[in-house]
Amino acid sequence: MLQGIFRRVGNVLRGRATLDDDTIEELEAALVMADVSAPIAREIVEELRRRAEGARVTDDEGLLELLRDEVCERLEPFEGELVLASEPPTTIMVLGVNGTGKTTTIAKLAHFFRSQDMSVLLAAADTFRAAAIEQLQVWGQRVGCEVVAQKMGADPGAVMFDALDAAKARGIDVVIADTAGRLHTKVNLMEELRKMGRIVERATGRPADERLLVIDANTGQNAIIQAREFNQAIGVTGIAVAKLDSTAKGGALLSLTAELAIPIKVVGVGEKPGDLVPFCARDFADGIV
Ligand SMILES: Nc1nc2c(ncn2[C@@H]2O[C@H](COP(=O)(O)OP(=O)(O)OP(=O)(O)O)[C@@H](O)[C@H]2O)c(=O)[nH]1
Ligand SMILES: [Mg+2]
Numbered sequence: 453m454l455q456g457i458f459r460r461v462g463n464v465l466r467g468r469a470t471l472d473d474d475t476i477e478e479l480e481a482a483l484v485m486a487d488v489s490a491p492i493a494r495e496i497v498e499e500l501r502r503r504a505e506g507a508r509v510t511d512d513e514g515l516l517e518l519l520r521d522e523v524c525e526r527l528e529p530f531e532g533e534l535v536l537a538s539e540p541p542t543t544i545m546v547l548g549v550n551g552t553g554k555t556t557t558i559a560k561l562a563h564f565f566r567s568q569d570m571s572v573l574l575a576a577a578d579t580f581r582a583a584a585i586e587q588l589q590v591w592g593q594r595v596g597c598e599v600v601a602q603k604m605g606a607d608p609g610a611v612m613f614d615a616l617d618a619a620k621a622r623g624i625d626v627v628i629a630d631t632a633g634r635l636h637t638k639v640n641l642m643e644e645l646r647k648m649g650r651i652v653e654r655a656t657g658r659p660a661d662e663r664l665l666v667i668d669a670n671t672g673q674n675a676i677i678q679a680r681e682f683n684q685a686i687g688v689t690g691i692a693v694a695k696l697d698s699t700a701k702g703g704a705l706l707s708l709t710a711e712l713a714i715p716i717k718v719v720g721v722g723e724k725p726g727d728l729v730p731f732c733a734r735d736f737a738d739g740i741v
Contacts, residue, residue: 461486462741471497471504486740488575488703492577496522526706527733532690532715534561541573541627542618543652546692547645549683550633550668553694555584557630557666559591561718563725563729566596570625570680574600575615577608580632588630608632609647610667614654628658637696642685649686659687664690664717667708669699676708683712684720689718694729696714697721702740 461482468475476497483493496519502510503518524535536542544561548554555578562572574592578584590597600615612629618629620736631645652660665688667675682688696719698703705716 457672459571461519462516466517467474468515469509469511471501471515476501483703487701489673489676489707491708493619496526496706516741520741523741524733524737527709527716527736529729530709531733532713532717532718533690533730535661535685536626537656537658539656540623541616541656542625542662543603543616543656544626544627544662544664544684545629545631545645545648545652545660545662546664547686547688548633548664548668549678552633552666552668552671553585553692554578554633554666555591555666556723557632557649557692557694557718557720557728558588558630559595559725560720561628562591562597562626563595564728565626566737570607571623572626572628573595573615573624574599574617574621575611575627575629577611577615578630578632579604579608579611584630584632586688591725609651612648612651615617616652618657642681645682645686649690661689662702662717663687663689664692665690665714666694667703667704669693669704672701672704673707675704676686676711677713679708679714683714688712688714690715692716692718694720699725702736705736 464478464482480493480497484490484498485574499522504515509515512684546554546558565572574597576588576599585601589599600618602611604629615627649660663686665679665682691714693716719729719731721727721729
């Protein structure tokens with residue numbers, strides 16, 4: 453699944469039977485090239501050295517196996533599952549900066565819930581661009597669920613309110629809200645998200661069941677800054693990684709989870725509604741190394 457730069461991490465080890473200082477240095481550099489932060493890259497190679505000594509590994513396959521295990525064990529505690537509310541509707545707010553893959557991820561989530569025979573309603577609360585509303589409506593048609601929308605420029609909170617009102621009236625299982633991701637008015641954006649959050653709380657008696665942050669797998673260390681900001685604003689309950697199929701990196705997930713301890717819930721591996729899989733640390737580790 454992942455090629456390119458992260459492959460180099462594996463290539464560094466190929467043909468080497470032991471971890472000499474040069475190999476360690478190259479490996480650390482390769483990890484950083486794959487978007488692993490420098491401190492975590494250092495930790496990983498130190499741990500790998502310890503493991504290799506303990507396990508008396510004698511060939512490159514053995515070293516690779518240890519590296520995969522190390523990556524897997526770091527991410528395993530952060531395998532998460534989407535939360536479904538015991539009292540419907542489950543509310544999922546989908547967050548993230550411009551172009552990360554929010555709307556596509558919503559379509560995929562809707563498709564997934566529909567395949568489980570659940571009813572889904574989409575809230576077009578990214579009212580910043582007319583195209584965003586239309587895009588969600590097209591997806592709604594394609595995956596077979598209703599879309600609650602207002603005009604461009606409308607108050608996203610009002611769209612959220614309408615959507616939850618309709619969902620309760622119709623006994624809908626899951627409401628998924630698109631949100632704006634523009635960055636140039638960040639303070640307003642975060643305030644707007646908090647306001648939407650309060651509207652959910654008032655309508656359902658609890659915070660949105662999922663505040664799902666979409667991270668573009670190509671983003672690199674910026675992903676951590678994004679996660680920190682959204683987390684401060686509204687409390688992120690899970691990460692959705694988009695575009696893992698198109699990246700050569702993905703190492704930012706290691707620092708992101710280490711720093712913020714937010715579970716990774718789903719992974720986007722393409723542009724079609726079916727291209728969404730649960731996050732699996734083992735698959736990720738095997739794919740990258
Ligand atoms: N290959 C691949 N492309 C993806 C994936 N998810 C999203 N995309 C593409 O990424 C682009 C942006 O996706 P959107 O879902 O529109 O992103 P967004 O966050 O809603 O963007 P804005 O509404 O502009 O902020 C589109 O061209 C998608 O087809 C994925 O998992 N794999
Ligand atoms: Mg969008």
